[in-house]
Amino acid sequence: MDGEQESIAEVEQEIPAIEPEMEADEPVNLDEPDEDQDVEDELQPEDDDSEEFDWNGKKVKGPKGLKDGVLMHADYTRKTQETSALRKELDERAQRIEQQAQASEEYLDARADLRVVTKELERFKDYDWSAYQQHRLSDPYSADEVWNYADYLRNQKGQLEASIQQHEGRRTAEAQQAIAEEQQAIAKRMQETHEHVKANLKGWTPDTDKQVIDFATSKGITQDELRNTMDPRIYEMIYLARIGAQVLNKPAPKPTSQAKPTEPLRTVGGRSTPAARKSFGEMSMEEYAAARQAGRGV
Template sequence: MDTNQESGVSLDDVSELLDEAPEQVEEGEVAEAEELPEEGEQSEATEEDDGELVEIEGKAYRVPKELKGMVLMHKDYTQKTQEVADQRRAVEERAHALEQREQVLGASFEKAVEFRQVQDRLAQFEALDWNALVDADPAQAQKLTIAYQQLQREAQTKFSELQQTQAQAQHLTEQQRQQMLTEAQQDLHARLPGFGPQTAQQIRKAAEEHYGIKPEELNGLVDARHVHILHDAMKWRELQAKQPQAMRKVAEAAPAIKPQAAPQKPRTNQAAFDRLKKNGRVEDLAALL
């Protein structure tokens, strides 16, 4: 065994150290080590664990407990503000449509008045005795004939304009009606989530049988509140019809079996028991029994 005189370490000692040396980490491998959280990370993790989830526009966010109320309040305020804005926009659109429709109806009325005036003037020309006029004054008759023909063309023009305004007014009326039906349908589905063709048919049948409302009258409904009332009335009648059946089932049900009272335990004569325990005589046992 060779020994280094200066250090006093032998070769055997060096070989043992080499055997116990840790393996080198190859390139690309990561040594496993438990990393201690840096200062501030632990407090952030604790605050994150203490937070609560809040859903906003379909996404979940973790916020501190102290701010949850404020976040929910802001969310509710935002939703109500959006609802008010939607309602205001709908009212403005409806008001604009009504104003436009009123303008078209006013123009249609004016065209109808103009056409009526032309018709009255044509009636005056048609009341003339044209044969006598030609015999008396052929030149005047020729002038009146030209004026009559011009008035006929004017009447045709006024009638075409009247038809256009009437068609435009009818189109706006139908467009407004469709818009009202769409809004009413949305409101109806919000009031009655399960509303569908089958429910509508049931409401029609109940309304006609119990209230005498005709199908053509139901077709004119554009207010979801009226349909909601008819639906509730139908459901109320169904419950009233089922009530006698439920009462009959209760009456026909077998009476419940009353539980029997538990048998009372015989009371023990403590004095007789004490005498039997003390003396052990047959007489004491007979007295106890």
């Protein structure tokens, strides 16, 4: 029994004591970002690097710099459209001028031909049906030839007169259309001028239009000249000229007489009455000494 206890004790001594395992400190990487800092950065609001602007009547928000690019593109597009519209208008005008020139040339040619045909037809004014029949009795072939030629001239004259009438009708219609378009353009320009000065001209009243027109006509400008040239710039110049004329024609105020400053009264010094002299006998010693110094005799 004792032997068993000794062997157990020896075994216990041979088995080392088991110590609790310690967690090894992990190395700290200073270059690794802090997760807490990342969370804080995510929670912080980012700087708003955008701006809001109008685009086709709607509010649009985009990064800074986009507005300038968009507006520049819009301005380029607008100018391109204006240039295209102007080029189209010029092309149409050139085409109209060419057509008018061609029509005028045809019209002039027709009138010239009509004069020639009319003059040639004068030779056969007495060659009527009776003359033709008489001519056939003697020379049928020549009579038919003359009659057919005169008939041809009459047909030519009718066609030329119809062509000239058609050209004149077209020219009249074009002139009326041009007048109507000009009147519409004048009315539009007058309306735009009225709206512009009403919104932008300081001191404008409903009577200003009449005042401006009356002033312009008083200086010799006709109503037609005003209608044909009026625009916001002309209106404003006449308006300012009228105000300037009113200022120049206003009588200058009479100069007010300024009161002269009152001079202080100068006291006219009269001859003072000399003090009564004392006799030397009445003087004190001090007075006597002073009198002697002043040169007074005894």
